[in-house]
Amino acid sequence: MAIVLITSLHFLILLYVSCFSLAVAQDENGFIYNGFHNQELNLGLDGIAEICPNGLLQLTNLSRQEVGHAFYHFPIKFNTTNSSLSFSTNFVFAMVPEVDNLGGHGMAFTFSPLTDFTHALSNRFLGLFNDSKNGLPANHVLAIELDTVPESEFGDITKHVGIDVNGMKSVESAPAMYFSNEEGKNISVELMSGNPIDLWIDYDETEKLVNVTLAPITIPKPNRPLLSTHVDLSQILLDSMYVGFSAATSIPASYHYILGWSFNKSGPAQSLNFSSLPSLPQQRKRKEKPNLVIITFLMAVALVLITVAGAAAYILTRRKCKEIREDWEEEYGPNRLDRKDTKERLRQFYVLAIALGKKP
């Protein structure tokens, strides 16, 4: 009797353990979120990220210079020894800017070995890195960024979609657009229109191409990717990687939303069911006409200030350079960052002036 009991108990435990590992195994290989409704979401959120009652994943609201993350709870298991690294993912996102047509800042689909982003910065670092971590091979980060503010520091020309390896300087990037299968040409997409945009990332371990494709949700997946770049992920990914999203705001800010997301390691990511995706909050009514007089005045003031600041900085730098020319760069390298920050502050001032001009 006791033996029977113990045997059946043993069987039950075995059954439980195998069922559990089966569930986890499935989770590690793929998942689909048609909105983020379920009780058990298996998502870890931090920063200002939250799930809205209607199942919308809001990575950031309009709080300025903040970050938000949402990562899948279970790490994805790759095998870098035998190069088992293929994956496919599909998600629908939307960005709603605080100030029309002004970026604030952006978001990134991310593979990361860790989900602790305590030291990561907002603004141009999109909640992924800081100055000292940016670009380090030890990061093991692959990010597909949707960046609405170009940074000359990172070689950006315009708002863009980029493939980033270990840092914010893109391996390849392009302005958002899609190849229209019907018309046979590229059509540009406004990242900050506030409309949902469908995005696909596909990687095949044999060809080693990272393909990024996007289109408005009214358009089926385009036949040609926007970006198709050779990246050897066996040099970047580790055997256990977290997958998710990072977003950051600057001044001004933007809402960053994910409406749905699917991921698959063993085939193409499942298409999302658009009719069950959560809807976006009603966008506030656009102001009819910004007050041109105020804007012109504020822009003139900003211009004068920028010119004066620039001239002063130029004179000061020239003096400094004359006095201590040698070793200055090497010894006080970080000063370069200050100049960038000054530029960033001037941009923020300028942007705020415009925003103020728009208030009735």
Ligand SMILES: *[C@@H]1O[C@H](CO)[C@@H](O)[C@H](O)[C@H]1NC(C)=O
């Ligand atoms: C954004 O969300 C955070 C966290 O939920 C909250 O503390 C903050 O007040 C919100 N900001 C705005 C502008 O709504």
Ligand SMILES: *[C@@H]1O[C@H](CO)[C@@H](O)[C@H](O)[C@H]1NC(C)=O
């Ligand atoms: C690589 O290893 C994984 C297990 O980690 C296995 O599932 C996969 O089939 C292997 N691939 C090849 C090409 O051997």
Ligand SMILES: *[C@@H]1O[C@H](CO)[C@@H](O)[C@H](O)[C@H]1NC(C)=O
């Ligand atoms: C990865 O693949 C190698 C070679 O196929 C195999 O020996 C190893 O066990 C695999 N690792 C895991 C974690 O499955």
Ligand SMILES: *[C@@H]1O[C@H](CO)[C@@H](O)[C@H](O)[C@H]1NC(C)=O
């Ligand atoms: C950057 O982040 C790392 C951890 O990711 C932290 O150890 C380091 O202190 C941070 N550096 C700065 C300048 O904040």
Ligand SMILES: *[C@@H]1O[C@H](CO)[C@@H](O)[C@H](O)[C@H]1NC(C)=O
């Ligand atoms: C469309 O854009 C892609 C990616 O930038 C580019 O490679 C391609 O040449 C463009 N095609 C046409 C027809 O303009």
Ligand SMILES: *[C@@H]1O[C@H](CO)[C@@H](O)[C@H](O)[C@H]1NC(C)=O
């Ligand atoms: C990536 O795009 C290239 C060029 O269109 C295509 O040949 C390749 O099959 C695509 N790979 C995947 C995994 O979608």
Ligand SMILES: *[C@@H]1O[C@H](CO)[C@@H](O)[C@H](O)[C@H]1NC(C)=O
């Ligand atoms: C992943 O792709 C395989 C092959 O197409 C399919 O059988 C499986 O259902 C997909 N899994 C998920 C979670 O999408």
Ligand SMILES: *[C@@H]1O[C@H](CO)[C@@H](O)[C@H](O)[C@H]1NC(C)=O
């Ligand atoms: C898509 O979602 C709608 C509404 O939730 C549902 O009625 C429909 O059956 C779903 N379609 C598929 C293919 O799952």
